[in-house]
Amino acid sequence: MSDMTLPAIADAPPRAKRALPPPMVLFGLVWLTLMLLTAVLADVISPYAYTALDLRNRLAPPAFMGGTWLHPLGTDELGRDVLARLIYSIRMSLLIAFGATIIGALIGTTLGFLAAHFRGFVEQVVLALVDFSASLPFLILALAVLAFFGNSMVLFICLLGLHAWERYARIARGLAISAGSQGYAAAVRQLGASPWRIYGRHVLPNIASTLIVSMTLAFPEIILLESGLSFLGLGVQPPSTSLGSMVGYGREYLTRAPWILLSPALTIVLTTLSVSLIGDWLRDRLDPTLR
Known part of the structure; x- marks a missing residue:
C-alpha cells in the first residue's frame, strides 16, 4: 500500500507560489502607502505650520536649487514653507477624495439595489436618473452649484460624491439581478429573509470585489476634479490648502518660483497614476472573466 502511494506523492505538482505584483503596481502600493501615512501623521512630520509666514524668506528656492535646508522645498510668495503646505494639502485632498x-x-x-428589487416603475426612474447624470457635464454642474450656494467643505465633498455614481448604480443593478436569479439568493428569500438581509448579507459581499475595483478607478478622477475646481478658486478656500489650490496659486509664479507649482503637481500625477495602476491590477486579480 505504501509503495503505491509513494509515486503518487512524488508525482504531485508543487504548490504554485503566489506571484508578486508587477514593479509598477509595487511602486503604486508604496507611493499610496506613503501618501496615507503623510495624511495621518501630518501634524507630526510637518516642519512648520502651513499658515506660518516668513516674509524675510519670500520665494526662497528649495535646497536642490541652492536654497537652505530650513525650507527643503522652498517657500511661496508669503514665505510659507512649501513642504509643510504640501503635507497638509495631501491630507485635505485625500480626505475629499x-x-x-x-x-x-x-x-x-x-439606487442599483432598489432598481433590482422593485423593478417596474422604480427601475425606470433609476435608469432615467442614471442616463440624465451620465449625459450632464459634471464640471459645469459643479461650477453652477458652487457659484450659487457658495463654498462649503461639506457641500464640496457631497457635490464631488455625485460624480460617477451612475457607474455604481449600473453595476449594482446588473449584478443584483444576476444574483437574484441564482440559487443562493432565491433560497434565502424562500427561507423568509428580509430584503435588507438578502442584499446586505448575501448579495453585497458577492459583488463587493467589483465595486471596490470601480472605486479605485473613480478615486483618481475625484482627485483631478478637486484639483481642477480648487485651481479655479471654487474648491478649498484659504486658509485651508489642497493640492489643487497650491497649483492654482503657484501658476502666477511659474517663471520666478516654479517649485511652488511643481511639487503639488507631481504629487497629483503620481497619486492618480498609483491608484489607477492598483485599480487595473485589482480588476485583473478579482475579475474571474479575465483569468
Whole structure:
C-alpha cells in the first residue's frame, strides 16, 4: 500500500507560489502607502505650520536649487514653507477624495439595489436618473452649484460624491439581478429573509470585489476634479490648502518660483497614476472573466 502511494506523492505538482505584483503596481502600493501615512501623521512630520509666514524668506528656492535646508522645498510668495503646505494639502485632498468616493458608491449601490428589487416603475426612474447624470457635464454642474450656494467643505465633498455614481448604480443593478436569479439568493428569500438581509448579507459581499475595483478607478478622477475646481478658486478656500489650490496659486509664479507649482503637481500625477495602476491590477486579480 505504501509503495503505491509513494509515486503518487512524488508525482504531485508543487504548490504554485503566489506571484508578486508587477514593479509598477509595487511602486503604486508604496507611493499610496506613503501618501496615507503623510495624511495621518501630518501634524507630526510637518516642519512648520502651513499658515506660518516668513516674509524675510519670500520665494526662497528649495535646497536642490541652492536654497537652505530650513525650507527643503522652498517657500511661496508669503514665505510659507512649501513642504509643510504640501503635507497638509495631501491630507485635505485625500480626505475629499475618500469622502466623495464613498458617498458616490453608497448612493449608486443603494439606487442599483432598489432598481433590482422593485423593478417596474422604480427601475425606470433609476435608469432615467442614471442616463440624465451620465449625459450632464459634471464640471459645469459643479461650477453652477458652487457659484450659487457658495463654498462649503461639506457641500464640496457631497457635490464631488455625485460624480460617477451612475457607474455604481449600473453595476449594482446588473449584478443584483444576476444574483437574484441564482440559487443562493432565491433560497434565502424562500427561507423568509428580509430584503435588507438578502442584499446586505448575501448579495453585497458577492459583488463587493467589483465595486471596490470601480472605486479605485473613480478615486483618481475625484482627485483631478478637486484639483481642477480648487485651481479655479471654487474648491478649498484659504486658509485651508489642497493640492489643487497650491497649483492654482503657484501658476502666477511659474517663471520666478516654479517649485511652488511643481511639487503639488507631481504629487497629483503620481497619486492618480498609483491608484489607477492598483485599480487595473485589482480588476485583473478579482475579475474571474479575465483569468
